[in-house]
Amino acid sequence: MVFQETNSPFNHQQAELLNNLLPSLTESQKQWLSGYLSAQAGASASVAVLEKPSTNVAAKPVSKEVTVLYGSQTGNAQKLAENARKKLQEKGFEATVLSMSDFKPNQLKKLSNLLIVVSTHGEGEPPDNALTFHEFLYSKRAPKLSDLQFSVLALGDTSYEFFCKTGVDFDQQLEKLGGTRIYPRVDCDLDFEEPAEKWLKGVLDGLGSVEATAEVSVSVSNGTVSVETKPAVEYSRKNPFPAEVLENINLNGRGSKKETRHIEISLEGSGLEYEAGDALGVFAKNEPGLVDLLIQEMKWNPEEPVVIGKDEGPLPLREALISKLEITMLTKPVLQKAVDLTDNENLKELVADRDALKEYMDGRDVIDFVREFGPWKASAQEFVSILRKLAPRLYSIASSLAANPEEVHLTIGAVRWNSFGRKRNGVCSVYCAERIEAGDKLEVFVQPNKHFKLPENPETPIIMVGPGTGVAPFRSFMQEREEIGASGKSWMFFGDQHFTTDFLYQTEWQKWLKEGVLTKMDVAFSRDTEKKVYVQHRMKEHSKEMYDWIQAGAVFYVCGDKNYMAKDVHSTLIDILATEGKMSAEDAEAYLKDMQKNKRYLRDVY
Amino acid sequence: MADSKVELKAPEGKPDDVERIKRESNYLRGSLKESMLERISAGISDDDNRLMKFHGSYLQDDRDLRLERLKQKLEPAYQFMLRVRLPGGISTPEQWLVMDDLATKYGNGTLKLTTRMTFQMHGILKWNMKNTMQGINNALMDTIAACGDVNRNVMCNPNPYQSEIHGEVYEWAKKLSDDLLPKTRAYHEIWLDEEQVAGTPQVDPNEHEAEPMYGALYLPRKFKIGVAIPPSNDVDIYSQDLGFIAVVENDKLVGFNVAIGGGLGMSHGDESTYPQLAKVIGFCKPEQIYDVAYQIITIQRDYGNRSVRKNARFKYTVDRLGLENVKAELENRLGWSLEETREFTFDNNGDRYGWVKGVKGKWHFTLFVEGGRIVDTENYKLMTALREIAGIHKGDFRLTANQNVIIANVSSQKKKHINDLIEKYGLIDSEKISGLRRSSMACVALPTCGLAMAEAERYLPTLIDKIDEIVDANGLRNEEITIRMTGCPNSCGRPSLGEIAFIGKAPGKYNMYLGAAHDGSRLNKMYRENIGEAEILRELGGLLSSYAKERENGEHFGDFVIRTGVVKATTDGTNFHS
């Protein structure tokens, strides 16, 4: 068509330019331009017009390369990335999906379409396998990326202060380096499925080639014949397996201040499989008593049907609050949305004050909240639709499938604390500790963790640091190594409060030591002696030997508490490398970074 | 008369494995040092545990928790029992406070006063053993040879009433205990890093490893010495391997009658094992008792049974070789003969409770401690009370052979303060409890004793509650009838010398014995086998009511059941089972 002021939103001058320009453009230039403009302007009117040429083009589909890089600690981002690969291929794209740690940064310059799916861990830190790439983008070596189109899907959890920080980092930095957005960044909370779909759809539209779908999808649907032959139901986070609990015992002896449950679960008939190092996702239920308290406070009718999430039918309110919604933790979005549901002015003020809000949310739950900020003018339905979905909890698998066919074992520490005059319980851990017995069912799914695996070579020595519940994956490592008769040396560091009551799986460790499955074990019990001893102290006591093991190629694993233990172990490791290896602190750190790159320093901390 | 033809020798037979452990131990060292440092288990190897006994300690586990912990994938609740060597049972207030503190800090918060007049602590973790040992050492006490195949803690009647005599006898008992100690330095190396505090037993530095008396294999079995001061037989002199009975003539200690070959341990269903009473073989002067003890011990060392531990005690050696022959061998080794036995009489083997005034205007308070357990409970703060008393007490504490304690040598002024504390804490007034309970004794048994077949210390008090009803119904409240219970036939509570006794057979089941002499001079006899509480009460109901009605005046229950033919008298250990 020929543009005129009358048939287009352009003024005379613009129309002139376009009329001269457009015919001279190559297909790919048009393609690019359309994508560029659509991304630039989102769904704005001007694009609607420009979509025309782009669709013409797509009529004879050209395959486009799209690279999807993910940074994932517990597997969510990875799963979504894999998922995006399918969709992209259906649309005829050549999709490459890589963990950021497997991607060579020098290739970045060559990319034209980059999708990033990344979660945030620690306190706003990138997942381990995103560390180096993240660092690279912020380094001097980062190239100009003016030819790059990108979009970022950020995974996070609004209960953390730095929500989706890593995703934000990538999004901003890629723009800074000259990249242009195919589709605006989407930040996901724990219930990430819906927003993630929305993001992918937006990206696909942004990339264009809508018609192309038809042809390609045909070829895929041929392919899907094979897909049909897969087991009828595939259990996943979306569709968890109701697994029977075989055993549920407290590992802590009488008089202990701790309660750590050892739970054995049957996977029979689920087709679920896992490897040592993977985690199991568990869907818990809220305490009925707590739910009833909330219903009382709000004078709701427990039977009133409410709808949670669009693809689910209505549920009785009580049922929904028990098994679907998060009521034990407060998050910023929930409080923000709540402002409209009450006339209470104080809430507006609170939400406005970042720090006050943060402080308020800490240690309080929905019941504290509704008590304080009434009167509520919202209906039950209105209120529950602002609540977060009850997210599954992850637990490092404590068993080896080879050693326990069709079983999975967990080691769960009951989380209990007091705040604002009320006893508080961790939803999932206390659900498992107090309300799940042998014979009951638990809704579970397997969460693979590629980044916490035994070395391929069974002769490789391993050092395991797993105090408290951090012991879990190492029990699975030992069972696995016993099964395959691995000959590599192994060294376990365990710690807890008291030797007599808190030495988790003591008799099993003693057996592995006696039989040589485990080469060496050191333990630290913090409350048995006047001055506290922790695993890092035991490491230091064996500084030299530890260094020798590392020199001999040992893989170093850490699992458990991220806030204190993992940090102390990390710095102790640096000390040991520095002292024994006669390095500067910097070199020691570099050395450790290198171990991390080469998958010889692996962490599963929470 | 000594049969000069018999030539004495030890029984043939493959040595028991314990003999190997001793031989390989390099004078009681073994691998204890290393075992105590190992951190993955709170236990130690069986071999090391054998040696541990010579150092006054046992590895045990809390039997209440065994099954539960097995399920929890935890090893048994291993812990150490520690027994102090406290000759004659005398402890200063300072020492009492140290024991109290150690028991609270490292033990299970209780102290056990034993039937051999000393302290035991339970529940000590491996890594706290060294600190505990050093704490004890710093308080000028030790645990050397409190257990093991050596001479044990020497008992001595704590009778403070005639202080000079007692003081003198006590000094001899203490000297015996010290002089008969093993000479190895293992204990000092393992526990004290060779540090020595003035007052701890000195070992001859030139005689380093050598054990002149014991030799590298020590004794075939434990060996026990007691010293009695008539008329009190509280130390149950006849139950000792070697007993010395003080002979006092016109207020002077002239010497000791010597009794040998006692011992009470036995095994159910094995008649080759039996309790036996020591027999008096003569008299010696005070300065001679060490030589007598030394030679008796070497006789047992040379002729005792090293192949069957069950028959290894000196009592079996004496019965096998013949009393006269052993006496001859003794005199032969001594190079001189014992004098004629001197006159003596015992009236009982119990304690005298409450305040008693001794010579030099000093007062003594004997406190009944049920089962010998010093512990604070909800409504009886015994441990605290004694701690506070120790805090102001200027005299001493005397642990009795009946698991009680005497707060001794209290000045008339202090008496009031101490009595205030006694009242403040409502410490048991012996007047208010039955004579039966006053005369009761129970061994530790469950949960710490690995050999217990049934409850004892934890059960006897409630059983006595029920027997007391019978006692009261028959007007026998103040009748002092000795009643003893043990969890197994090892007889740590000297049950075979109880007028009424129960020896554990299985949980809730006991063999019932009757007919021991009130003064501890006659063993009892089995009356019923393997019975539970209901039957026990039924039997005692009948027996006590007929005793109340038919006893002759002053007749003790133990004699009554024999006169009335309820049981046959046991005239010698060898006919205990018949």
Ligand code: SRM
């Ligand atoms: C604490 C005490 C009982 C009490 O409640 O007071 C005691 C407690 C134990 N005795 Fe005993 N005996 C105690 C006095 C006795 C007595 C009474 C006495 O000596 O006046 C006897 C009977 C007299 C005798 O020796 O014949 C006694 C005969 C035994 C025996 C059997 C010995 C035998 O000849 O067969 C054993 C088992 C063994 O030695 O094999 C034994 C073994 C034990 C052990 C160490 C169990 C073991 O070997 O594993 C018990 C520790 C239990 C615990 O948890 O504390 N205990 N034991 C007494 C400590 C005395 C002391 O301070 O040294």
Ligand SMILES: Cc1cc2nc3c(=O)[nH]c(=O)nc-3n(C[C@H](O)[C@H](O)[C@H](O)COP(=O)(O)OP(=O)(O)OC[C@H]3O[C@@H](n4cnc5c(N)ncnc54)[C@H](O)[C@@H]3O)c2cc1C
């Ligand atoms: C990869 C991975 C592996 C894991 N493996 C294991 C494992 O093997 N074993 C295991 O036990 N756990 C493991 N966890 C932790 C587990 O997922 C849960 O976080 C934990 O069980 C708590 O969940 P909950 O539902 O019981 O508590 P929640 O209901 O989630 O409550 C926990 C929250 O309560 C709040 N809180 C806790 N204590 C206090 C306090 N003192 N004061 C104020 N607020 C407080 C905090 O906000 C905390 O986040 C793992 C986590 C991850 C990510």
Ligand SMILES: Cc1cc2nc3c(=O)[nH]c(=O)nc-3n(C[C@H](O)[C@H](O)[C@H](O)COP(=O)(O)O)c2cc1C
């Ligand atoms: C130990 C830990 C720390 C976390 N820290 C943050 C954080 O600081 N900010 C955030 O937005 N999300 C945080 N999260 C939430 C994760 O980003 C979220 O669970 C995400 O779905 C994980 O995706 P992944 O499985 O791909 O790693 C954290 C999760 C864990 C387990």
Ligand code: SF4
């Ligand atoms: S008598 Fe038996 S049960 Fe009682 S303490 Fe002695 S060995 Fe243990």
